[in-house]
Amino acid sequence: MLNRYVLGDSSPSSCILVDHLVDCSKRFEFDSDSRIFNYLLNSYVRAGRFNDSFDCFDRMIESNIEPWVMCINVFLTALVRKNMIAEARGLYNNVVSRGVNYDCCTVETMMRACLNDGKADEAERYFWEAKASFIKLDAANYSTAIQAVCRKPNSNVACELLNEMTKMGWVPSVGTFACIIGACVKQGNMVDALKVKDEMVSSGKPMNLIVATSLMKGYYMAGDLDSALNLFDKIVRDGLEPNMVTYSVLIEGCFRGGKMERASELCTQMKLAGIQPSVYIVNSLIRGFLGVHLWEEAFKHFDEAVECGIANVFTYNNMICWLCKEGKVDEACSVWKKMVNEGVEPSVVSYNNLILGHCRKGNMDLASRLFSEMLGTGLKANVLTYSILIDGYFRKGETEQALGMFDQMVDLGISPTDFTFNTFINGLCKVGRTSDAMDMLNKFVEKGFIPNCMSYNSIIDGFIKEGDITSALAVYREMCECGVTPNVVTYTSLIHGFCKSNNIDLALKMRDEMTMKGLQLDVTAYGVLIDGFCKRRDMEKRM
């Protein structure tokens, strides 16, 4: 009767109805039965009259009528189903803070809603709060909490929760195991990933494709491509069919490990299995082939990708980047044109790459024109754009332009990175303004910025070029005091400086200091020393 009544158009608001019911019970001196109010609440929820449901709930609390756990759960579930997450959160917090009875299902509904809403932190918080309360949690709560912490990802907490589950005799689902293994892999924690996999297998769940794919990724990220490939062979032998993701992971691993033949084989194998390569796979192949100088292969895949229409901005950027680095700026421009023709919009990275290409050719006019064009399209220059231009202007000897670029960048609120800073300091040194560079560095140090060893190296080298070995040494001492660790380049510069000023003994002393710190001489360091001995006609030592 209540259901029919509530569904009808003419029924009054729940506030009025509940108040009337409460009044009646008082007036006629019978105990109000909580059933009637819970049924009423349930009816409002079923009718989708959520405002009335909330009013009814509030009035019940005010009148000391306890809502049933089941009714609250139905209410909460209905809100979540209607995607009214904010309202669901309101109800839940209300229930918890007013001390209304609820149970593990209430917690579960709320946690799931948060996860679907992308709020893993909140889901996790509800779990810990419930765990610290009187609520008796169940296996589903633990699984959901594990999913939430794996999103962070925090594999340590996930493993702890898994342990608690097993201690209570609960066996997690395959999905939960896979989730934890994925989190371990993301954090580079192969030891735990394998431990959890063993636990899964010993609890009677066979290895599946998702877990295997995650583990393959973990292996190659840990630098163990062979284990990834072995696992691949094993699961194929065991009858699992690799899918697109499996192939993507493995091809990416092969490319990063420099095994391009194997990457090609896998691609062929994949096509034979009826799976078309995705753009990610093609991009991996292109980068891989470019990396090992098989540029014909790279171009073949690039042209194919363009023809199939799967080439995206990453595909084009890979090509443009490589061509610019090789000094083939004209060809890079024609790839650019092709990209625009195909309707793919250049990104900041595309612009940065081509700007770099022009800079390296000393074509600052073209570089700056491209820079303006980029700003004109509404793209925002990033810190690297500025760094590249600063570097370009310095190399060209256009110091004022370089300084202007730096100021412009700071004015726009873009904070320089280590790289920008190094470029800037190096540029100043290159144009013979080493003291200015040193002042600039000190100014930054005062501001709390810690320069890295490259900046110091540039300054040391600058002083040496000016024939001021004393200042160079002072900078070296200063960097050591600041806690910046010198590297091979630092020592090589100093050795070069001493050799230049005909002080081969000090050069050798520097060499000793370097080896004492555990640094190995590289080919350049040897070259500098040999050159020093040559100048002294010390043929014996030179040999």
Add this chain to the structure above:
DNA sequence: TCGTTTCTCG
């Protein structure tokens, strides 16, 4: 279940 690309010092 994966999710890419750009940069420096001797």
